[in-house]
Amino acid sequence: MTYAVKNPDKIVPHLRRLVRDTWFRLRTRDHVAYYRAVMKSDTARDPGGAVGSHTPRRWLALGRMQFDYLVEHGLKPECRLLEIGCGNLRAGHLFIDYLHTGNYYGIDISPDILMAAQDTIVQHGLGDKLPYLTPVRDLRFAFLPDAHFDVIHAHSVFSHSPLEVIDECFAHVGRVMKAGAWFDFTFDRTEGQEHQVLREDFYYRTETLIALAGKHGLRATFMEDWERLPHKQSKIRITKPSLV
Template identity: 70%
Template sequence: MHKAPRSRLVTDRARLGHKMRYALSHPRRVLPYLRRAGRDCWLRLRHRGSHIAYYRAVMASDTARSPEAAVGGRPSHARWLAIGEMQYDYLVRHGLKPQDRMLEIGCGNLRAGWRFIGHLEPGHYYGIDISPDILVEAKKTVVRYGLQDKLPYLTPVDNLTLDFLPGSFFTVVHAHSVFSHSPLEVIDECLAHVGRVLAPGGWFDFTYDRTEGSEHQVLGEDFYYRTETLIQLAEKHGLAARHMEDWEQLPHGQSKLRITHRAAAAPPDARTTEETS
């Protein structure tokens, strides 16, 4: 199942020992890390008790410095383009059609979104994000790529209950590098509600940072989960989850799960049994 080296998958990045070893082998990253840790500590204090408010403040600060780096870590336009293209190519390879109705959760500044919008029929792309600052940048991306006639929806949210969206509507739901920044209760909330908006036969793909060691987080920004944890969470909400092996071949450090309604995931025989029972 894994392409990533095993040592990477069992590393606990929150442990002091790991941080010391990392600092010794990457001395130039120590000062930026300390600056970030200081800022995050201050923002956590200001937004105590609400991960969403805290992360929205992180995004505001990161976006002010560089919108492209805010969604991808490194301030490189080439990388922004490449990661967006990777997401787009993958979904098109998996059958994303112009007629699909797509919801992108955590759409950022449309790194992949501008390509989805271009591919889909007008009004078929819906992007949501907790950060108003990055959505302003998303709007600029729509203008830069001349996508006004595609009429994309871009909406700020403060939770993932998806309560303002229609039921059984979206054929494709996508969340790239969002749950890698989310505590489990946020993922739980999303999985509790995404089944309602997912059209019959639709699918929800999300990436996450996978660990095979202990689950941990760094600075309240980066979260590492075991695959079983997320699969069990999906099952708790009556959904099926499948690890996407072909995503592992791509040069991107995260893993991907595909969520469907349980009936859609069942093999044809089982489906017949379920439907007739």
Template identity: 85%
Template sequence: MTYAIKNPHKIVPHLRRLARDTWFRLRTRDHVSYYRAVMRSDTARDPEGAVGSHNHRRWLALGRMQFDYLVEHGLKPECRMLEIGCGNLRAGHLFIGYLHTGNYYGIDISPDILMAAQETVVQHGLRDKLPHLTPVRDLRFEFLPDEHFDVVHAHSVFSHSPLHVIEECFAHVGRILRPGGWFDFTFDRTEGKEHQVLREDFYYRTETLLALAGRYGLTATFMDDWERLPHKQSKIRLTRSVLT
């Protein structure tokens, strides 16, 4: 109530979103189907807005921020990279241009946003770099080979995912990582009670995700320097634990 009083301009948009999302939940069988419907609706209105960018300048800035961070933290042109939730290639267009031909793989649960990703490839003259863009139903990575990727990246994916979806990813991502490879992901961090808003936005405690990663043989590092960048989410890096 206090938030509504301080932000009256947000009440009507919130009610519209609530009505739309309730309708989608009633017509879908699981979270992936539900969120795919959300993305279809958002992409039809504005592909860049669908990935969380309110204008093209912000789309470019957020993509550049992700790209620069990964390059500064180990991404090389020869790396083979998988981007989970690649969207319309906000950062992906930079990764594709930087990596060697054929080394970028992007997956997303939304076929609609992947159509927008194809347009981004064309607009940025990246067809000759042969990016792999694939729609998926889950995060089991069953169609991908063992130890194939040096880098796996997921930006603003787990911020929209219930814990069982994150656990599914943790259970399978180690198989596709090469020895010495790593998986960076962002999440909405809370130091209070974990919660969700409209089944679209999920907030987790850091220790919850660290413990979950450890359950699947992954070593987790909280990336403190990411916190200084102009973004509201936090970042964790996972590597395969070394057996001794």
């Protein structure tokens, strides 16, 4: 109520979203199916807005920020990159152009946003780079080969995921990571009580996600240098300790 008083312009959009999301939850069996319905609705209205960029300029800027960060941290053209929740290729179009042909693999739970991703490939003339775009129903990666990817990237995915979805990802992602690979993901960070808004936006404490990764034998590091960039989310990097 305090937030509503301070932000009266957001009351009507919030109520509209509440009604829509309640309808979707009543008609779907789990969170992935529910959020797939959310993405279908959002993509029909605005593919850029569906991935959190309501203007072309913001879409380009956020994509460039993600791309530059990974390149600064060691992404090379010869790397194989898996992007979880690739959306309409906000950052993906830059990764595809930079990487060697066939080295980009994008997955998303939303077939509708992947249709928009195909439009992005056409608009940017990237067909010759042969990117892989695949719809998925979970984050088990069962169809992907062992030890295949050098870099895994998930931007604004876990910010929309309950803990059981993140746990599923952590339980299986290590299998598809090569020796020396890293997995970067962003999340909505809170230093107070963990909470969610309309089952769309989830806020976690850093130590919760670090401990969850550790449960699956993964090493997680909070990326402090990401905090200086103009983005509201935080970032954690996961690596798989080498077997001695």
